[in-house]
Amino acid sequence: MKKQTVSHKVFAIVAGVLVVLAVVLGWTAFSHPSASAQSNGRIKVVFWHEMTGPAQQQLIKFSNEFNRSQKKYEVVPEFEGSYNEAVQKVINTHGTDASPAVFQSMDISTSQMHHTGYTTPVQKFIDADNYDVNKISAGARAFYANQGTQLSMPFNTSQPVLFYNATLLKKLGVTPPPVNPSYSDITRVATQVMQKSNKKVQGMSVEIYGWLFEEFMANSGTSFANNDDGHTSTPTASNLTGTSTVNTMKWLQTNVKDGVFANYGASGNALNNEIASFLSGRLAMFLQSSATTTQLTTGNKNKLGITYYPHPDGQKSNGVAIGGASLWISNDKSATVQRGSWDFIKFLMTAKSQAEWQAATGYLALNKDSQKQPALLNMYKKLPEAKVPGEQLAAAQPNNTNSGIFMQGLIQARNLTQTAMEQIYARSNIQKALQTAQTSLNGNIKNNNRANGY
């Protein structure tokens, strides 16, 4: 009996050792070898981005060009899925070997990214290099700056604009909207399109999209949140029930009710359906990001028209905020790697790179010298309207209501404003829908500030 017990113990110990061994071996096999920081004598700079299609191809091209242009660093671009998911990935990997050295993060994550304390503001490198930041678009910079410090470098930047099918309008005998249209200009065009086409063509579509909601407010000079949209200090409450916001929603609701505006709903499918309808000549106008320009011109025989984002009647347009994403430098990497990240950012911001970027993707060239580059001149020759989004960006004087909302939790906020828009499109009481969104949002802001100790 005793002998048997001993052999049991031996067996158990052997089994235990095997288990531990298997775990350890598995661990080492799957974890990155620590030598990966250096490859062929170059310092590796991992670059996380969320671009697909032509933009991704162009980024890979830029990385290769940068790697050929110098011998010290090697930029490795890695695609990380959607904007929303990337934010969480950056946060969750920070401080580990898996984290990126430089990463792209969407517009509305700016405040959150800054407040994590996981990044080095690019201002540090701008100052160190005496980098002439004035050649980069002021409107784009303002979105990613706080109290005079540039937090990240604006990169893929778009403007919300109005697209119209110029050929179709001409055929129907409808005068196109002016270059800086008011709400009633849009109503006029949309109504005429409906009437003259015997309701065969939908006049206009405004996607149920929190970004467009924010842009309506920006263009009317209304703050979304208090403390100047967070630009002076952390917001403590939101302001969704102002007169101009109510009036904008009234304009949308009336036109949707009258069938002058079509309702394509929310989410990515709405955009795809809008584009499909627009390209097949069933939709005359719609509001979207200027980044869709390439999609709307490729294979489209009809002439594309582009105007500024519409503004409320009886007032000048305040200018809209940009959309898109910016480039951030992680502070969990060595000073050398951070320097490599900054060099790569500088490379991306040259007049030549920015011109090529716009020509390839439809995102705007942010370097003021890009306008003279052959890549852009060629593009304008083919499509003069492509200048409009850039002109809109240049025309706006950055102020506290058109430079984005410097607040955390904007993804949730967009869910709330989108729900309000959905209710309004479905003929709910406007005041009540906005009030509901505002109450929920204020609750979120309060909790968020509490959790973060503001």
Place this chain on the structure above:
Amino acid sequence: MQAEVTPAPKPKADQSAAISRQRAKGYNLHAGDKYYAFAFLGPSLLVLGTFVFYPMLRTLYLSLFLTDNVGRPTVFVGLKNYIGLLTSSAYQASLQATAIYVIAVVALTLILGLLLAQLAAKKLAGIQWFRTIFSATMGVSVSVAAIFWLFIFSPSIGLFDQIGSFLHLPIVAWLTQPGPAMTAVVISTVWMNLGFTFLILFGALQMVPQSLYEVSAIEGASESYQFFHVTIPMISPTLFFTSTVTLIGAFKSFGLIDLMTAGGPNNATNLLVYRVYQDAFLSGNYGLASAESVILAVIIALFTLLQFKFLEKRVTY
């Protein structure tokens, strides 16, 4: 620990009593057996502990906190996350939407699956071909199905609306109105589920002895009487299995919702599990998302328990 010595086997007549006594006491362990037990259980306990029990406890813990912008629990709020959720109209709407969705999906999947299985069980020429077609959705991935259904439901260029406008029927904005959006999502999910349900039920139907039908036919039972009094009881274990699996699956539906409606319009298809995803992985609000996960887990456990308590009584094994 003191080893218990198993008494020597009793004579045959007493054997069943001995077995039941042994069951009642649990199996007797030799002194060394527990080393064996841990050696064999160790790896799976390690894996389960790391990937199941720890996350479960962590979720419970997080649900009592507000989390900051990097997901750390910072402010203890007790049950406030739960109270806030259960009193918010948006969450109540999600609960209601989930109830409608789950009931509709489970009922339709079982009824249609059984119908198809009954049809395919008939011995007709070319029935093999139909059997393959009916189970074909098993091989379709969620993303492909979503694209396919989006094309059908799309406004202005969708198949349904094309047919509708050709027949001068009113155009339905399938995915942009709350009611139709739910209908669209339910139709797509049921379609996705049918292949698996069909295959399982068809298999069960094949196992029902033909003699039972022959006997009942001689007794003069009609086909519908046979269906309810022979077929259903005979396949009841399989029906129970499919209903439980479909129920849990319906509670966890994610892919089609994400790709087709993203929870909209007006939260009409924002099911509980999708809300968890939104709050955790899009908003990074882990405290709230954890509370939502716990509520969802409790609901699923409750339903499964009820199912076992009431439905299982009617199952004849």
